[in-house]
Amino acid sequence: MNITTVQGIIINEKPYSETSKLLTIITKEYGSISVLAKGAKSIKSKIRTVTTRLTYANFQIKYREGKLSTLICADIINPFNNIKSNLSKISYCSYILELTNQVLKQNYNSKIFDLLVEALLKIEESIDEELITNILELKYLNYLGINPNFDTCSICNNSKVITASVEKGGFVCVSHVRNERILNPKTLKLLRMLYYIDINKITKINISNEIKVEINEFIDEYYSKYTGLYLNTKQFLKKIKQISL
Numbered sequence: 083m084n085i086t087t088v089q090g091i092i093i094n095e096k097p098y099s100e101t102s103k104l105l106t107i108i109t110k111e112y113g114s115i116s117v118l119a120k121g122a123k124s125i126k127s128k129i130r131t132v133t134t135r136l137t138y139a140n141f142q143i144k145y146r147e148g149k150l151s152t153l154i155c156a157d158i159i160n161p162f163n164n165i166k167s168n169l170s171k172i173s174y175c176s177y178i179l180e181l182t183n184q185v186l187k188q189n190y191n192s193k194i195f196d197l198l199v200e201a202l203l204k205i206e207e208s209i210d211e212e213l214i215t216n217i218l219e220l221k222y223l224n225y226l227g228i229n230p231n232f233d234t235c236s237i238c239n240n241s242k243v244i245t246a247s248v249e250k251g252g253f254v255c256v257s258h259v260r261n262e263r264i265l266n267p268k269t270l271k272l273l274r275m276l277y278y279i280d281i282n283k284i285t286k287i288n289i290s291n292e293i294k295v296e297i298n299e300f301i302d303e304y305y306s307k308y309t310g311l312y313l314n315t316k317q318f319l320k321k322i323k324q325i326s327l
């Protein structure tokens with residue numbers, strides 16, 4: 083056991099005994115860890131306000147590898163107040179946190195934490211949460227070991243592509259298209275752009291609803307075909323979208 087400071091985001095909080103909380107924190111240093119916050123439910127506790135979900139902070143902890151660590155104190159980096167005051171942003175961020183946790187379970191890489199932070203900061207800045215979510219979904223494919231080919235035809239490497247195919251793992255050219263739906267050329271351009279874009283550099287993106295729908299359908303199908311991930315928060319998001327249509 084050693085006392086150390088980790089940079090992290092609380093993705094889950096559960097009551098633990100009468101007065102304490104059990105936290106799941108995604109950290110830059112160790113991936114996803116379980117941390118006991120003793121006395122955190124008590125009104126007088128100094129750690130009460132820093133042990134809620136979506137807190138981004140430097141956490142001083144007694145770290146035990148593979149076991150339950152203990153929280154000593156936390157220094158908030160960003161409280162994400164804008165996200166927390168908007169139901170749509172909260173819903174997307176809940177999904178992002180669950181997805182990130184699943185990706186980290188399959189492959190621990192500190193770059194995944196950096197991507198998560200960059201994405202949350204952009205949503206906090208009020209950049210379209212749906213689009214930022216799509217960018218993360220696309221970038222995580224790398225860490226899940228299932229990169230799509232958004233450069234050339236996935237079969238023959240021809241650079242003249244006509245659509246994107248989940249089945250074939252990316253773009254396809256006119257000779258290799260079979261029963262695939264022909265996507266809008268703007269969708270193809272955007273899939274590639276969102277996959278490669280540096281999240282930090284995004285200041286504004288406007289995309290029509292028609293293109294957004296095509297992008298989302300492609301990503302959803304890709305995930306269900308290749309990842310085997312089934313996330314409750316994603317199902318919830320879909321329900322919200324149906325209501326708002």
Ligand SMILES: [Zn+2]
Nearest residue numbers: 235238255258
């Ligand atoms: Zn081809």
